[in-house]
Amino acid sequence: MHLLKPFSFSKRFPETEVIGSAFAGNNDNLIPLSFGFPAPESLPVDKMTVATEAAMKTQGRQALAYSGGSGPKNIVNWIKERSKLREIIASEEKIMVTAGSSQAIDLITRTLTDPGDEIWVEAPTFFGALKTFRLAETKLVSFPIDEDGLRVDLVEQELITRVNKGLPLPKLMYVIPNYQNPGGVNLSLARKRRLAELAYEYNFFIIEDDAYVELSFDGTFSPAIYSFGPERVVYLSTFSKIIAPGLRLGWAIGLPQIIEKMKILKVDGLTSVYVQEVTKNLLKQMDMDEQISYLNSIYLPRKNAMVSAIKQYFGEEVSFHEPNGGFFLWLTFPTHIDTSEFLDAAMIAGVSYIAGKHFFLENEGFHHMRLCFTFCKEDIIHEAIKRLADTYYDHVNSIQVIEEVN
Structure with missing residues (x-):
């Protein structure tokens, strides 16, 4: 032994x-x-069954291969069109389909930070994101939320203080703008706009994690932070909350240079082309x-x-x-x-x-x-x-x- x-x-x-x-x-x-x-x-078990059968009958051999069939392109087009509801205009090279939005958070973090860089977050915030940031060996600083979301005024005060004292500025700011996890609050339109302005002024990126945006009980929405700062925001969302978490399909929208770097770090290649094929068929039969x-x-x-x-x-x-x-x-x-x-x-x-x-x-x-x-x-x-x-x-x-x- x-x-x-x-x-x-x-x-x-x-x-x-x-x-x-x-x-x-x-x-x-x-x-x-x-x-x-x-x-x-x-x-949607019944619709998923139909969608799965259609995937095998129409695109079976391609959907089971590495590069997939028509699913990936169709999913990107769906994301592009749906994003317009948030006043997000994104071409294909700005969109990346990921294995859930959690993978997108990980890829963005590893793309835009090195160990020791600072990421600023809301307090409270999603514990899964905190784990990702810690695994990336970044330093974390938090700012409170209130009924209107992140206290952007306190973020601005800290940025001014850092500049005056010659201290490091953040590389990333992580925000859940709609029905925040766990606080349930929404970031006000004025704060969205101001946060985007600060990102340009102080040269940091915002991760806009918008997993819950569709689940508005009165059907009202405000523009995404991305709409105010497309060059300094990476927008994330997911099918987990609106179809099924087991799909493990999310997406990121950002500058082509960022998306290209994220793809390099995504060592598993294309996100399950088979699942994208099934989801494409599901979306065809589903009025979202x-x-x-x-x-x-x-x-x-x-x-x-x-x-x-x-x-x-x-x-x-x-x-x-x-x-x-x-x-x-x-x-x-x-x-x-x-x-x-x-x-x-x-x-x-x-x-x-x-x-x-x-x-x-x-x-x-x-x-x-x-x-x-x-x-x-x-x-x-x-x-x-x-x-x-x-x-x-x-x-x-x-x-x-x-x-x-x-």
Whole structure:
């Protein structure tokens, strides 16, 4: 028998806590409010079956080859046309199809930064992006959000301070402008325009991660940041929230020079040409506006059910911004509360959530939590919030007992 010698893993791995509750599956009674998942019944299984059969019958041998059939070109054309709704005008050489928008974030980061460069982010922000930035060995600086999104005024103040003191400027600014994950807020039009102006003035790039833009409950949209700064913005979106996350199809729109460099770093070659062929066929039989309307007809009542249950069971104990779209509610508890301290108890009670600390850089956000309202039906959501409130108040009471004993 061989004696194994010790070895070391790459130093690239950051010391990031695993977010176990999000995907815990060992409790059959668990109601998952942690999942950032679409409603299971919204997944177009029947249409996907037809689209898959058509892919094999019409483009089978090509779709199964490296370069694919007509799917990739058709998907790019669809993205080009759909982007016009955000006032984005993009030619084919500015568009890249990726394996989900998360791959696009990774490719942009590795294209535009070196280890030690700064990336500025919102606080809170998507923890998956934070992991990507840390793996790229960049330095992170965060700026708060409010009801109108990123505090662009504070970003501007910091840029001015950096210039005056001769300090490094950011290479990238990462922003989720619509129904922000996790905050649920939208970046105002004035702030979008000003942020783009700052990107030109201080020569940094903006990653505009627009995964939730289609899910507007009242059907209203504002122009993308990209429309104000196409030479300094890389725009991202995805099919994950509007068709199915299992497709793993997203896209990036940016300067041709950036897209070319991203393609060099994309060592897996073209994003699954077979999946693009199937998706092309699916889009042919699907009216996207009807699809979005259908999704929102599911998600709006679920959001309302969660809001109602929170008000019923938590009262004034928590506060939150009520989003007009997207996937998430972001709860704020009293400042002395650490939501990670009763996460395990909530799991035992049969409900999961993601503690707020995961959406911040470090030692922040302890009194927040993210809840997803899209995955579960209304009655299940109501029961989940009841369980969560019971768990929370048990936790508060236990703290009070300990304080009285001490």
